[in-house]
Amino acid sequence: DSGVTQTPKHLITATGQRVTLRCSPRSGDLSVYWYQQSLDQGLQFLIQYYNGEERAKGNILERFSAQQFPDLHSELNLSSLELGDSALYFCASSPRTGRFNYGYTFGSGTRLTVV
């Protein structure tokens, strides 16, 4: 157990639907990062939050959004789902932000299947 908790572990949903993935960071960590891993694209950085505020953005689609709550847990919302959104979604956390901060702790991921 890495200390980063992601729920649910598996999710199957239909095209056009909306889902929410949840991440609880390791105790004391303020930064949360979301990654998408598709079969053909490797690990893609989506977005980072630090202490409730968006810090960095990657290749995140407009149909996707995220937030970090006061208790530091984060949610990734995926809407108008397409077959191509089927992927593993990983959350990682780290104590802070900025330099010297790349020793992330990853969760075990949520496997999303869109049918």
Added chain:
Amino acid sequence: DAKTTQPTSMDCAEGRAANLPCNHSTISGNEYVYWYRQIHSQGPQYIIHGLKNNETNEMASLIITEDRKSSTLILPHATLRDTAVYYCIVPSYNTDKLIFGTGTRLQVFP
């Protein structure tokens, strides 16, 4: 992020040392080298990082050349459980995110 180049795949016999190379010829003087691995469909796992001195921890050793243009991750006694994709990453000084490349797929065989 500084571009890194790694072999696509490598094999290693169980019990032998696994030496995974990484080229990062465009690395800047203040940029660190990080290594992660991902065992099949699990979340990536941090292994080690370094700036210019060699580093060792309970998992691995990291050897960085004097000119810092390349490094080698060493797993001293590889086991079957070390079979994974290994990523060498050099984050840019002014970025907060890790960008994963394609990594090296290490297969440890009995």
